[in-house]
Amino acid sequence: MNLQIEGKTAVITGADSGIGKATAIILAQEGVNIVVSDIDQEELEKTAEDIRPYLVNGNQVTDIVADLKKISEVEQLAEKVKANHGGADIVAHCAGARGAAGNFLELTDDDWQETVDIDLMGAVRVSRAFIPQMQSKGWGRLILISSENALQPYEDESPYNACKAAIVNLSKCLSRAFSKDGLLINCVSPAYIETPMTNKMMEQLAEERGSSVDEAVQWFLKNERPHIEVQRRGKAEEVASVIAFLCSDLASFVNGSNYRVDGGSVETAFG
Template sequence: MDLQIEGKTALITGGDSGIGMETAKFLIHEGVNIVLTDKEEGQALIDAAQDVKKRSRHGAEVITMGCDISDNKEVLRLAEKVVRKFGGAHIIFHSAGARGAAGDFLELTDDDWMKTIEVDLMGAVRVARAFIPQMQKLGWGRMILVASENAFQPYDEESPYNACKAGIINLSKCLSRSYSKENILFNCISPAFIETPMTDAMMEELAKEKNSSMEEAVQWFAQNKRPHIAMQRRGKPEEVASVVAFLCSEHASYINGSNIRIDGGSVASAFG
């Protein structure tokens, strides 16, 4: 399918692996220039950009830049670089985030909460604030934020993350009401139990606790903690990225203020 976005530019945060990197591959194959970012411009980000570049068509380029989204000055520098290189970003896929502090609610401190909020909620606020003006000038925009199943089906040990992801959905809806008349559309995706570095770390920790293999830990977690996933497996990043790429396209021109669950059925409610 031709997504009809050749020649546009996409900023992808959290792009050195997982869903962000796979989305970059989909978009660059459609002729979209890619600005790939992560917290640091280390070897992982450089390697990801080289991998993405292999999928390029129609002369689409990929550049990298480290950006700590908890630092507003770094986000503003990133926005300036995108303008200098490509004239602005038409597409924003904000996939950067972290699990943050986890544990018993009464044991989590203000600092635990604020560290999670600074990345998982305020990071999205900063990126939106920096890049919406670019989309306004370009007269066309798509912004996709990453929420989570946790926004609908919260897990008691992850209260800061749960609250931030619920806030992301509300933020996206708010922005969709404010800027859609300017041809800028805002949507969310809510993945669950995807093969990403974040869930890798969770499964490695679980494997150590249970003195088991990583594969056994994944199977135990799916059966005991995510029993509604009928496939009893983690999702693949490309299974999420394909949906994101569609939301970035002209074919999604009447999808605005929506949240799409990509969770293998993990959320038990039909109406969540």
């Protein structure tokens, strides 16, 4: 598929696994220069090596470690992208974490702050750092990752629910503010995708139930996500395909939208 973005430079955060890595691979196949970022140097280097065979036309993959909770490291990431590639054309912000979960009345301010700092403020910092680079080019694509939780919250994940709802709102806000500069800004909301984050959740559930992980997955689908009509976990590549489309010139009339990639998990037609 020709997404008409050959030669562009894409920055993907949260790229050492899951949706971020899958997105990087698809964009690499489309002739895009890739900058992957995450917090673990060793894992990030492995990811870069995994992406390298997919590069075409002599394009590059660069790995840059950055802790998105620290504004100084986000700014350094942006500076390195500017120095090495002349700035970002595309940013797919895939970094995030489930954060603290449990009874709302038992969650502390520190629990909330940790989740807000990673899931919401990480998106804010990355957007603030890279929007000027895209403005200077008069063309840009920014994709923020939300979740089904934004539209269909689960009672034991109140901090995550709130942050992901805020990201949908943030993407709409930014799309209105910067479309005049040639930027298209959209949001993607996955549900129950097979990633390290949900793998950890399923391992914990299996331990609690005294079952295998596969049995835990099936129990979770039946009891906690009964509206995933395809009756399975999603694949990172299935989310990455939607992200890649939104990064492309084929999506030139898509702005301020939230694309659900949830297998039907969100019950309402209008969420």
